Structures are given as C-alpha cells and as structure tokens.
Amino acid sequence: MKRIVILGAGTAGTMMANKLRNTLDKEEWNITIVDQFKTHYYQPGFLFIPFGIYNKEDVIKPKADFIPAGVDMIFSAIDRVEGEANKVYLEGGKILNYDYLIVATGTKTYPEETPGLKDKLWYKEIFDFYTVEGAVALQKFFKGWEGGKLVMAITEVPYKCPVAPLEFVFLADAYFTGIGIRDKVDITFVTPMSGAFTKPIATKMLSELLEEKNIKVIPDFYIEHVDNDGKKLVSYDELEIPFDVLTVVPVNMGDALVERSGLGDDMNFVLTDKETLQSKKFENVFVLGDAANIPTSKAGSVAHFASEILFENLMSAMEGRPLKAKFDGHANCYIETGHGKGALIDFNYDTEPLPGTFPLPGIGPFGLLKNTKINHYGKVMFRWIYWHILLKGKELPVEPLMTMAGKKRVN
Amino acid sequence: MAQKTLAGKTVEVTDEGYLVNRKDWTKEIAIEIAKEEGIELTEKHFEVIEYLRKESAAGAQLSIRKVGKSGIVDIKGLYQLFPGGPLKYSSKFAGISKPASCV
Ligand SMILES: Cc1cc2nc3c(=O)[nH]c(=O)nc-3n(C[C@H](O)[C@H](O)[C@H](O)COP(=O)(O)OP(=O)(O)OC[C@H]3O[C@@H](n4cnc5c(N)ncnc54)[C@H](O)[C@@H]3O)c2cc1C
Numbered sequence: 015m016k017r018i019v020i021l022g023a024g025t026a027g028t029m030m031a032n033k034l035r036n037t038l039d040k041e042e043w044n045i046t047i048v049d050q051f052k053t054h055y056y057q058p059g060f061l062f063i064p065f066g067i068y069n070k071e072d073v074i075k076p077k078a079d080f081i082p083a084g085v086d087m088i089f090s091a092i093d094r095v096e097g098e099a100n101k102v103y104l105e106g107g108k109i110l111n112y113d114y115l116i117v118a119t120g121t122k123t124y125p126e127e128t129p130g131l132k133d134k135l136w137y138k139e140i141f142d143f144y145t146v147e148g149a150v151a152l153q154k155f156f157k158g159w160e161g162g163k164l165v166m167a168i169t170e171v172p173y174k175c176p177v178a179p180l181e182f183v184f185l186a187d188a189y190f191t192g193i194g195i196r197d198k199v200d201i202t203f204v205t206p207m208s209g210a211f212t213k214p215i216a217t218k219m220l221s222e223l224l225e226e227k228n229i230k231v232i233p234d235f236y237i238e239h240v241d242n243d244g245k246k247l248v249s250y251d252e253l254e255i256p257f258d259v260l261t262v263v264p265v266n267m268g269d270a271l272v273e274r275s276g277l278g279d280d281m282n283f284v285l286t287d288k289e290t291l292q293s294k295k296f297e298n299v300f301v302l303g304d305a306a307n308i309p310t311s312k313a314g315s316v317a318h319f320a321s322e323i324l325f326e327n328l329m330s331a332m333e334g335r336p337l338k339a340k341f342d343g344h345a346n347c348y349i350e351t352g353h354g355k356g357a358l359i360d361f362n363y364d365t366e367p368l369p370g371t372f373p374l375p376g377i378g379p380f381g382l383l384k385n386t387k388i389n390h391y392g393k394v395m396f397r398w399i400y401w402h403i404l405l406k407g408k409e410l411p412v413e414p415l416m417t418m419a420g421k422k423r424v425n
Numbered sequence: 426m427a428q429k430t431l432a433g434k435t436v437e438v439t440d441e442g443y444l445v446n447r448k449d450w451t452k453e454i455a456i457e458i459a460k461e462e463g464i465e466l467t468e469k470h471f472e473v474i475e476y477l478r479k480e481s482a483a484g485a486q487l488s489i490r491k492v493g494k495s496g497i498v499d500i501k502g503l504y505q506l507f508p509g510g511p512l513k514y515s516s517k518f519a520g521i522s523k524p525a526s527c528v
Pocket residue numbers: 021022023024025026027048049050051056057058059060061090091092093118119120121143144145174175178269271302303304305312313314315316317346347348
C-alpha cells in the first residue's frame with residue numbers, strides 16, 4: 015500500500031483529503047491526515063464576531079465531519095518531517111511513513127513577537143480578531159464601550175487575508191453608527207505599508223471609501239513596542255499613536271514544525287515553487303494554503319484554486335510525468351465595506367485587481383472593485399459555500415486560473 | 426509608466442519612480458534615485474540593497490523583519506539608513522518593485 019500524508023486539517027488539508035479520496039483507488043493508496051485540534055473554524059467568520067453579526071457557534075464544526083470515509087484522521091501535534099527518510103514524527107514519538115507529503119499547516123499569529131502586545135492589556139483593551147478567543151473577547155468589550163480612540167494596527171507582512179483589517183474598520187464604522195455613538199469613536203488604521211491600498215487601480219477606485227467613512231490612515235508605521243501604561247503604539251522611528259482600544263494583526267508565521275523540519279524561510283513559511291506547488295527541498299513534498307511562501311494572498315480562495323493545480327501535479331508525479339500544471343496565484347476576495355455592501359477583487363501573481371464583472375463578462379452578478387449590495391451577498395453566501403463545496407473539494411463554477419474576461423484594463 | 430533618464434541611461438519607471446525592469450539597475454542609478462529622496466548612499470546602504478536584490482530575485486517575500494534578521498543591520502539601524510519607510514525606500518533604490526499588498 016502506498017501512502018499520502020497530509021499535515022494540517024484546516025481549509026487546505028481538508029479540501030485535499032476529499033479530492034484525493036474521491037479519485038485514488040482505496041486498495042492502492044492510504045491517505046492519512048493529521049491535526050492537533052478537533053474543531054474546524056470558519057476563519058472568515060471571525061471578522062463578524064466583534065460586531066455581534068456572528069457568534070462562536072456560527073463558525074465552528076467538528077473537523078471529523080469533513081474528513082471522508084476511507085481517510086485516516088489522526089489527532090496529534092506534529093513534531094517534524096524528516097524529508098530524506100520520508101518520515102513524519104508526531105509528538106509522543108509515533109512515526110508516519112509517506113510516499114507523498116502535503117504540508118498544509120497554515121499560518122499562526124505570534125503576538126509575543128511584538129514587545130508589550132501580549133501584556134497587561136491583552137484581551138482587556140488590546141485584542142486580535144484572528145483567533146476565536148480574541149474575536150469573542152472583543153465582542154464583549156464593544157458591548158460595554160462608550161467610545162474613544164479605536165486603533166486597528168498591522169504589525170508585519172505577510173499576514174493572512176490581507177483585506178480583513180480594512181473590512182474590520184469598515185464594519186466598525188457601520189457598527190458604531192448603528193448604535194448611535196459614531197461621533198464618539200475615532201477610527202485609525204495603522205499599517206507598515208505605504209497606505210491602506212497599495213495597488214494603483216484599487217487605490218484609485220476604493221480609497222475614497224476610507225475618507226467617506228472618516229477613517230484615518232497612518233501609513234509606514236512599523237511597531238517597535240506597545241506601551242501599556244501610556245496606552246500607545248511606538249514605532250522604530252519613535253513616533254507614537256495613542257489608543258483607548260487596540261485591535262491588532264499580530265506577526266504571522268508558519269508553525270515551528272516547518273523550522274524543525276528545515277523546510278522553510280525565516281518566517282517559517284515553506285519554500286515552495288510558486289507554479290508547481292512542490293517544495294523546493296523535496297520532490298515528493300507539496301505545499302497548499304497559507305503554509306506556502308508563494309507571493310499571493312494567504313486566503314481560502316487561493317487554497318481552493320491552488321488545490322486543483324496541486325491535484326493535477328500530484329497525479330503527474332505519481333505517474334512519473336513532468337509537473338505540467340502551473341499555478342498563477344489566482345485569488346478572489348470579497349471585501350465587506352459595511353451597511354450591507356461589499357467590494358470584490360480578483361487577481362493573480364501578475365495582474366493587479368482590475369474593475370469589471372465576475373464571473374460572467376459583462377453580466378456579473380458581482381462587480382469587481384465596485385461597492386455593491388450583491389457583493390455583500392457574495393460574502394454572506396461564502397460561508398455556505400465554504401462548508402458545503404470548498405471543504406468537500408468540489409468544483410466551483412469558476413476556473414482555477416484567473417481570466418481577463420470581464421476585466422477592464424485601466425491606465 | 427514613464428521614461429526617465431537616470432545616470433545617463435533612459436529607463437522605464439512607474440508613476441512612483443520605481444524601476445520597471447530590475448535589469449536596468451546600476452549602482453549609479455541607485456545613487457541618483459536616492460539623491461532625489463535626499464539620501465546619500467554609503468557602503469552599508471549598498472549591503473542592504475544587494476541583499477534585497479538577491480532575495481527578491483530568489484522570489485522571497487520581503488519584510489522589514491526579514492531584513493532585520495539578515496545579519497546586515499537591525500531594524501533600528503535600517504530606519505537610520507532609510508528614514509520614514511525603510512522597505513519602501515530601500516526597494517526603490519534596489520530597483521525592485523514597491524512592497525505592496527493585494528489591493
Ligand atoms: C479574520 C479572517 C478573515 C478571513 N477572511 C477570508 C475571506 O473572506 N476569504 C478567504 O478566502 N479567506 C479568508 N481568510 C483566510 C482563510 O481562512 C485561510 O487562508 C485558510 O483558512 C487557510 O487554510 P490552511 O489550510 O492553509 O490553514 P488553516 O485552515 O489555518 O489550517 C492549518 C491547520 O494545521 C494545523 N497545524 C498547524 N501546525 C500543526 C502542528 N504542528 N501539529 C498539528 N497540526 C498543526 C492547525 O491546527 C490547523 O488546523 C480569513 C482569515 C481570517 C483569520
């Protein structure tokens with residue numbers, strides 16, 4: 015019996031387990047998937063929890079519900095991979111041998127990387143919404159808050175779902191307007207990048223949203239530490255930003271297992287060929303989802319598109335053929351803008367987000383780089399699609415590679 | 426996109442003055458772009474610039490933290506070399522694309 019081992023049963027690993035089990039002969043291939051936790055989180059839903067739109071129950075289901083029959087699911091922490099020997103060491107010493115390995119261990123937040131972040135004010139007046147604990151704590155805080163300075167800060171790039179912090183400030187604007195205290199809330203968006211938007215066309219089409227909603231942007235701010243007593247952010251060039259409540263995207267890195275296995279870069283993202291999705295270290299190791307160091311967004315939609323390419327290449331590898339399928343970095347992300355509206359972006363490694371319609375040229379129904387009601391419904395529907403189509407490894411009526419059909423070139 | 430003459434060479438630059446083709450880069454061009462931003466490049470600047478060119482050619486995602494871990498300079502030092510926006514400016518002088526997010 016030959017063996018495929020999948021590390022991580024999150025969005026990417028679960029998708030792959032389903033795709034492979036549907037195709038590969040059960041007599042010939044054993045498929046094993048390993049994860050440390052029993053709960054699957056619908057992470058895009060974390061964004062809505064602070065504002066009471068979703069609660070914890072709306073974003074969790076047992077992982078096991080999504081692992082098909084005929085796949086061995088092991089709940090255990092993974093210690094390391096020994097690529098030369100084709101072995102995975104689980105915590106506690108159990109060893110798994112593999113013919114092919116798929117690394118899908120995602121990215122994690124590391125608040126301890128920023129001095130003063132995980133300190134006295136953590137989950138009292140400083141929150142993240144990239145974990146369910148943080149999102150729930152922030153919901154409680156907002157319920158009793160009477161206003162003041164709300165600062166949303168990004169500590170470092172890359173981080174997963176690059177649009178989530180923007181969506182957060184848009185939703186905060188809508189939420190505080192809704193409960194009648196918007197005039198008492200000062201919203202500031204802090205980023206180490208050169209702006210809230212960095213691509214020329216998206217900047218042109220969307221940055222007025224921030225002005226309209228009276229959200230202040232402080233660019234080029236790289237946090238050195240958080241001063242808990244003075245309640246302020248301090249940058250490496252000694253600038254300061256005071257806050258009453260701070261929401262933060264902590265430093266994102268891959269799991270330490272990547273480092274222990276010698277598979278990654280200095281942020282513990284796995285060194286991956288951006289086209290074939292093969293590890294740069296070992297031919298029989300492939301990488302899917304946020305764990306890869308490929309230069310596109312860390313997003314569920316990317317993992318979905320990439321899974322079709324990885325699947326084809328894995329089939330080729332098994333048959334001893336060259337890896338012909340090439341991933342283009344395709345990403346498709348809804349951006350909630352509040353008040354029942356949303357925007358949509360569709361792009362890849364080479365093409366920045368452009369205006370137009372999606373998925374049908376000229377018809378849509380979704381508008382690219384436009385702020386519309388129907389785009390908001392797209393995001394709302396995404397949760398259903400996530401549980402019922404994406405995780406099950408089924409196909410969406412959208413091609414994995416990006417298409418220019420429906421997009422307008424702009425100068 | 427526009428054409429610009431830098432250090433006697435006509436090159437293509439973006440609206441924000443970043444080189445479109447990394448192959449056009451020379452040390453002289455770097456010095457001239459830096460001058461426009463009011464920065465006089467030293468050997469230390471060039472060590473950072475060479476590192477960025479090498480990493481970016483290898484397809485790495487660049488970040489301030491990564492440069493801080495490179496052993497060439499720590500983050501405080503990087504800020505002193507390229508005040509205001511260290512990655513933004515060092516990338517510009519290195520002739521590589523502007524650090525960008527997805528939108
Ligand atoms: C607030 C927020 C909003 C988002 N919004 C969107 C959106 O609108 N659209 C979109 O497409 N994407 C969105 N995303 C991103 C999306 O959720 C992720 O990109 C996606 O879940 C990545 O899947 P993954 O399988 O790579 O990683 P994950 O789903 O995170 O799975 C990784 C798994 O590996 C396991 N693991 C890691 N290390 C070990 C170890 N050592 N031992 C055992 N198990 C281990 C973990 O337990 C985990 O289950 C959002 C994310 C967040 C946080």
